[in-house]
Amino acid sequence: xxxxxxxxxxxxxxxxxxxxxxxxxxxxxxxxxxxxxxxxxxxxxxxxxxxxxxxxxxxxxxxxxxxxxxxxxxxxxxxxxxxxxxxxxxxxxxxxxxxxxxxxxxxxxxxxxxxxxxxxxxxxxxxxxxxxxxxxxxxxxxxxxxxxxxxxxxxxxxxxxxxxxxxxxxxxxxxxxxxxxxxxxxxxxxxxxxxxxxxxxxxxxxxxxxxxxxxxxxxxxxxxxxxxxxxxxxxxxxxxxxxxxxxxxxxxxxxxxxxxxxxxxxxxx
Amino acid sequence: xxxxxxxxxxxxxxxxxxxxxxxxxxxxxxxxxxxxxxxxxxxxxxxxxxxxxxxxxxxxxxxxxxxxxxxxxxxxxxxxxxxxxxxxxxxxxxxxxxxxxxxxxxxxxxxxxxxxxxxxxxxxxxxxxxxxxxxxxxxxxxxxxxxxxxxxxxxxxxxxxxxxxxxxxxxxxxxxxxxxxxxxxxxxxxxxxxxxxxxxxxxxxxxxxxxxxxxxxxxxxxxxxxxxxxxxxxxxxxxxxxxxxxxxxxxxxxxxxxxxxxxxxxxxxxxxxxxxxxxxxxxxxxxxxxxxxxxxxxxxxxxxxxxxxxxxxxxxxxxxxxxxxxxxxxxxxxxxxxxxxxxxxxxxxxxxxxxxxxxxxxxxxxxxxxxxxxxxxxxxxxxxxxxxxxxxxxxxxxxxxxxxxxxxxxxxxxxxxxxxxxxxxxxxxxxxxxxxxxxxxxxxxxxxxxxxxxxxxxxxxxxxxxxxxxxxxxxxxxxxxxxxxxxxxxxxxxxxxxxxxxxxxxxxxxxxxxxxxxxxxxxxxxx
Ligand SMILES: Nc1ncnc2c1ncn2[C@@H]1O[C@H](COP(=O)(O)OP(=O)(O)O)[C@@H](O)[C@H]1O
Ligand SMILES: [Mg+2]
Numbered sequence: 001x002x003x004x005x006x007x008x009x010x011x012x013x014x015x016x017x018x019x020x021x022x023x024x025x026x027x028x029x030x031x032x033x034x035x036x037x038x039x040x041x042x043x044x045x046x047x048x049x050x051x052x053x054x055x056x057x058x059x060x061x062x063x064x065x066x067x068x069x070x071x072x073x074x075x076x077x078x079x080x081x082x083x084x085x086x087x088x089x090x091x092x093x094x095x096x097x098x099x100x101x102x103x104x105x106x107x108x109x110x111x112x113x114x115x116x117x118x119x120x121x122x123x124x125x126x127x128x129x130x131x132x133x134x135x136x137x138x139x140x141x142x143x144x145x146x147x148x149x150x151x152x153x154x155x156x157x158x159x160x161x162x163x164x165x166x167x168x169x170x171x172x173x174x175x176x177x178x179x180x181x182x183x184x185x186x187x188x189x190x191x192x193x194x195x196x197x198x199x200x201x202x203x204x205x206x207x208x209x210x211x212x213x214x215x216x217x218x219x220x221x222x223x224x225x226x227x228x229x230x231x232x233x234x235x236x237x238x239x240x241x242x243x244x245x246x247x248x249x250x251x252x253x254x255x256x257x258x259x260x261x262x263x264x265x266x267x268x269x
Numbered sequence: 270x271x272x273x274x275x276x277x278x279x280x281x282x283x284x285x286x287x288x289x290x291x292x293x294x295x296x297x298x299x300x301x302x303x304x305x306x307x308x309x310x311x312x313x314x315x316x317x318x319x320x321x322x323x324x325x326x327x328x329x330x331x332x333x334x335x336x337x338x339x340x341x342x343x344x345x346x347x348x349x350x351x352x353x354x355x356x357x358x359x360x361x362x363x364x365x366x367x368x369x370x371x372x373x374x375x376x377x378x379x380x381x382x383x384x385x386x387x388x389x390x391x392x393x394x395x396x397x398x399x400x401x402x403x404x405x406x407x408x409x410x411x412x413x414x415x416x417x418x419x420x421x422x423x424x425x426x427x428x429x430x431x432x433x434x435x436x437x438x439x440x441x442x443x444x445x446x447x448x449x450x451x452x453x454x455x456x457x458x459x460x461x462x463x464x465x466x467x468x469x470x471x472x473x474x475x476x477x478x479x480x481x482x483x484x485x486x487x488x489x490x491x492x493x494x495x496x497x498x499x500x501x502x503x504x505x506x507x508x509x510x511x512x513x514x515x516x517x518x519x520x521x522x523x524x525x526x527x528x529x530x531x532x533x534x535x536x537x538x539x540x541x542x543x544x545x546x547x548x549x550x551x552x553x554x555x556x557x558x559x560x561x562x563x564x565x566x567x568x569x570x571x572x573x574x575x576x577x578x579x580x581x582x583x584x585x586x587x588x589x590x591x592x593x594x595x596x597x598x599x600x601x602x603x604x605x606x607x608x609x610x611x612x613x614x615x616x617x618x619x620x621x622x623x624x625x626x627x628x629x630x631x632x633x634x635x636x637x638x639x640x641x642x643x644x645x646x647x648x649x650x651x652x653x654x655x656x657x658x659x660x661x662x663x664x665x666x667x668x669x670x671x672x673x674x675x676x677x678x679x680x681x682x683x684x685x686x687x688x689x690x691x692x693x694x695x696x697x698x699x700x701x702x703x704x705x706x707x708x709x710x711x712x713x714x715x716x717x718x719x720x721x722x723x724x725x726x727x728x729x730x731x732x733x734x735x736x737x738x739x740x741x742x743x744x745x746x747x748x749x750x751x752x753x754x755x756x757x758x759x760x761x762x763x764x765x766x767x768x769x770x771x772x773x774x775x776x777x778x779x780x781x782x783x784x785x786x787x788x789x790x791x792x793x794x795x796x
Contacts (some may be wrong), residue, residue, distance in 0.1 A: 069672060103674035113665040116688045125683070126673035175669070182673055 002251075002269045009136035013256045016246040018046035018233065022186065022216050023068060028082035030063060032075065037063045040082070050208060052248065054224060056263065060240045061220040062110075065188050068218065069105040070098050086186075094144040103130060106179030112171035112189040114163035114178070119155050122163045122174055126182035141181055149177035150207050169200025187211070187263065191217040193226065205230050224264055228252050236260045303519060303525040306370040306382060306491060308512045309341070309356065310363040317356070318370060318382045318493035319343035320511075327357070342757070344372075344380035345492055352379060352665035353602065353756045366512045369399045373490065374506040376536060379757065381500060385489040388484050389499070402488070406508060409486060413503040420479050423472065431469045433728050434522060438462050443624040458560025530764065532590070539718060539748050542760045544765060549714075549723055550636070550738035551705060551772065557640035557734070558647070558704050565644065566651025566700075567693055573652070574659040575681050586657075594649035605642030610634055610714055630735050634715030636724045637734035642714050643707055647700035654699065658692020659685060694784040698777055705773045708742035716740045718747045741769040 008194045021044035030038040037060045045051050053061040059222070066072045067084055070091060072074055084091045087219045091101055114122050124132075126189075132138055142159075146152040149171045163174055172192055179187055189208075193201040208217060208230050221227050225235050234246040235261075244251060255261040304320040311317070323340040325331050337358045344354055365465060373381040387397035396405050442458045448550075483503030492496050506529075509522065533543030569590075577583045614631035622630040631637075662685050670680040708716075717737040724736040749755070749762035 071668060071672060074668075074671070099674040099676055101674075102672055107672040109665055109669065109672075112667055113663070113669040115666060115669065115684050125670070126675075127674045129673060129679055129683075178669075178673065 009256045009269055014244045014246075015242065016233075016250075018044050018049075020047045021045065022047040024085040025064075025067075026078070026083045026085065028064075029079075030060075030067065030072070033077045038067075039241055040118065041237075041242045042082075043235060043242055043245045044217065045218060047216050047227050049232040050212055050219060051228055051233045051235065053218065053220045053235050053237060054222075054227050054263075055084065055237035056174070057071065057170065057222065057242075059237045061237055062190050065107075065190055065218060067221050068186070068188055069102050069107055071102075071107070073098065096164045099100060099133075103182050104184055105186040105188060106182065106184035106190040108172070108175050108190065108192050110194055112168060112175050114166075114171050114174050116164055117164070118160045119163050119174060120165070121161040123177050125179050126178060130182060145177040145181040146174075148180050148211065149173045150203065151177055158260060167200070169196050169203055172196060172200070172204060173207065176204075180211075184215070186216045187216065191220050191222060201226070211250065224252070236263060238263070247256040284740050289792055290770070293763055293767040296760055297767035298764075300764050301523050302758035303372075303509060303511050303514065303522055305366055306372060307341070308367050308370065309361055311356070314491040316538050317341060317343055317354070318367075320382075322353070324358075342380070344382045345498075346754075347378040348492060348496055348498065351527050352754060367511075367733050368481065368513050370489065370510065371511050372507075372509045372511055373488070373500055374509070374541075375500065376504045376506060379541065379754075381490055381492075381498065383492040383498070386489040386491050386497065388486060388488055388502075393594065394487065403510075403758075406488065406502075410505060410508060411501055413483060413486075413505075416479060416483055417503060420476065421484070423476055423479070423583065427653060428469065428472050428476065430728075431465055431472060435462055435465050435469065438465070446623055448605045483682050509744065525644065531768075535719065538752060538756050539744065540752050540761065544739075544741065544744055544768070546720055547739040547741045547744040547765075548768065548772065549725070550720065551741045551769070552776075553724055554636055554640050554643070554711075554738060554740065555705050555776065556699055557636065558643045559701060561641055561644035562648050562651050562700055563693070563697060566648045566696060569648070570652045570655035570659060571681060571686065574656050575677075575685065590649045590652050594653075598646055599709045601642055601646045602713045604715040605632075605638055605645070605710060609638040609641055614638065632736075634713065634717075634737060635735040636715055636738040639711045639715040639738065643704040646707065646710065647703050650699045650703065651693070651696040654696025655689065655693045658689030658695075662688045689787045691784050694780060694787065698780040698784070701776050701780065702773055706742060706769070708746065711740060712743065716743050718743065718751070741765055741772070745769065 015152055023045040023241050025045070026043050027040055027261055028041040029036065041064060053064060055061055066122070067080070068091070072078050072080075080092070085105075086101075089096070115125060117125070120142055123145050127138055127141055132141070135266065143152065143156075146155065151170060154170060155161075156173075163171065166174065172195075176187075176192075193204050196204065205226065211217065219227075219231065231248045233246065234248040234250065234251045236243045236255075236257075244255060244257045251260065252264055255264060296394055304322075306318060307321055309317045309319075319341040321339050322342055324337055325340075327336045327338050328334065338355050339358060340353055340355050343349065346497060348505060357429060367384065369384045371383060371385050373382060385402045385406075387411070390393040396402060400443055438458055438461055442455055442462065442542060445455045445458065484501040486502045486510075487499045488502055488505070490500055492498065507522075507525075514522065530543050531548070532545050534546060536542035573583055573587065610633060614629070614633065614635075618630050618632040666688060667680055667685060670684045671677070675683070715737050717739065720737045721740045722733075722736060724733050724738050725731060726733070745762055745765045748758045748765065754756050
């Protein structure tokens with residue numbers, strides 16, 4: 001899998017330490033059956049910052065992201081080595097409740113996936129799952145989440161309409177509101193704008209900036225401009241390996257690896 | 270060329286359906302329309318009065334003869350023995366429509382055609398002559414109808430209640446005696462039964478007073494051949510002068526007959542009156558079936574699609590389920606008789622209704638067993654449709670729920686199953702359509718030609734699942750092919766068939782409406 005590089009900068013130059021790590025990925029390898037999708041990934045994700053994963057498609061970005069909330073558990077034939085620690089404890093610990101982990105680590109998907117329910121029920125769903133029954137509390141949190149997701153003004157008069165009648169950008173913001181409603185610490189976003197037009201993309205990016213102070217966010221993106229616009233740290237993955245990881249500005253201006261440079265200058269990918 | 274062939278095939282199918290509906294509609298709706306009454310005199314001097322129903326060319330085996338014959342409904346079954354008669358038109362020497370012709374629809378013996386002669390009270394002359402009878406009869410008849418309603422009220426109300434209480438208490442008493450209970454209690458309940466028996470006798474007396482009152486006045490009628498017949502006013506359903514009806518009267522008569530057909534109990538071995546119990550039985554049977562088949566089918570489908578490992582076992586089961594849909598329905602009937610009626614019903618009787626034995630309660634055909642048998646028959650349809658609905662819910666929707674911390678159970682029941690509701694409803698619609706038209710298996714698990722009481726009434730526990738029930742499909746068969754008077758009931762068969770089609774369509778329409786509402790409310794591109 002790993003091609004030897006012409007000149008090999010040492011790890012310190014390629015992968016930076018972060019000031020306050022929330023998630024530590026430790027030597028993580030993952031196989032789908034016989035196919036290896038991640039190869040000894042090892043880095044840390046900082047608290048209350050936006051971290052971007054970039055890389056050509058098929059390099060393992062989504063796979064890595066889905067390890068963080070253990071969504072890969074559902075795939076048959078997945079095997080993992082290494083570990084992921086969140087605030088020091090392993091997310092793969094059989095003792096921990098995976099549903100509580102997923103409550104802490106919310107996720108927004110590449111293709112917006114609102115439930116075939118009303119707008120209100122979409123946001124209230126996670127709350128109901130986690131035992132909120134009081135109508136007042138539900139109303140309050142739904143409103144707050146929709147406001148946080150900058151959607152409230154657009155939908156406040158039609159909360160009972162089907163979520164599937166909204167535009168793509170609205171649906172994606174609804175999915176963000178849905179994730180926010182259960183009060184997560186981390187929000188994972190897997191190419192949240194890939195199906196959206198530039199204006200809707202702009203909305204989502206603004207939204208991310210406004211949420212940055214309160215949440216740790218990890219965004220997978222195909223789009224290097226987006227990564228450089230929104231993220232504080234960027235990880236470049238290539239063929240299942242972590243090639244380079246550092247502050248976004250540094251990665252884009254002074255990449256240490258040839259492969260990173262080739263990728264961000266558009267020579268491949 | 271091929272397109273034309275396909276289009277042609279479709280056109281033929283549509284045409285056949287339209288012709289079917291057309292025939293049903295014309296014959297069915299025509300049945301309620303009052304025809305004029307003709308007085309016909311034949312060459313031998315015989316006079317006949319009745320409605321002309323058909324006219325056809327006489328065929329003596331070697332081609333058309335150019336001669337015609339007509340079929341007349343003559344009624345007066347108590348005098349002549351048969352309702353209908355074919356008459357060669359050549360033999361008719363005189364034909365007229367007498368203005369005073371009177372048709373009596375009677376509770377018994379069918380219609381009477383003739384002219385009124387006089388009204389009697391207690392055998393004494395009350396009024397005579399057409400004009401006087403015309404002015405007296407309607408109010409007298411209305412009084413009798415009111416009395417009839419009172420009688421009905423008394424029979425089904427007070428007397429029914431007392432009977433029911435006596436039955437219940439007798440059963441309780443027997444239970445007490447079987448269990449060797451203490452004698453003071455059984456004495457007490459015996460006293461209660463006696464009190465109710467006295468109440469019953471009082472009510473019965475009142476009833477016989479009413480009955481006598483009902484038969485006090487009679488109308489003397491003269492048939493076309495001069496025979497006289499005395500008809501008690503209380504036994505007349507309707508008195509019509511068909512040859513002097515104006516349009517308004519004809520129309521209101523038409524609708525009053527349709528109303529009777531839809532809302533009344535049958536009379537005269539189902540050949541007259543209404544078919545309400547059959548409508549009710551059909552609809553209730555289908556409802557119970559839906560209640561049974563929906564959870565069964567949905568649970569099975571959810572297990573097969575969401576939980577089971579998709580190996581050869583599940584594949585084999587899926588094939589078996591699909592084949593189940595192709596098993597002849599009578600086989601399900603036999604199974605229902607053996608399993609539900611004899612095994613389950615018999616066990617229930619031994620456990621809970623021992624005091625009634627050897628008379629069975631659940632150990633005989635009833636609406637519950639009929640519904641469950643049909644639920645079994647239609648469950649493959651629901652399973653297949655539900656599975657399709659579930660399969661159409663995209664993986665991303667499930668992941669969206671799981672990513673919020675929902676368990677698989679919550680995801681399945683709060684997101685996936687609701688999202689496949691349109692698919693599930695499609696299955697239910699198909700199941701209902703199938704079940705409402707199914708007759709064969711029901712014939713051995715509880716359907717009867719005449720049920721003494723509806724399976725739903727005001728006696729606790731209101732729904733009586735053990736009772737036998739009537740069904741439109743069986744009614745058609747019974748009226749059309751098992752009645753002594755097939756000629757007379759042919760139109761009734763059409764009307765009933767039309768009604769069955771209408772009811773099935775109506776239930777489907779409602780279900781489809783619900784589904785479409787669900788769909789448009791939560792329109793998902795995938796479902
Ligand atoms: N469920 C799966 N089963 C088997 N292989 C998979 C599965 N999901 C992803 N892969 C493979 O793993 C590799 C990484 O995929 P992914 O993480 O989706 O890439 P990215 O998101 O960077 O485009 C790809 O080669 C892909 O084919
Ligand atoms: Mg991806």
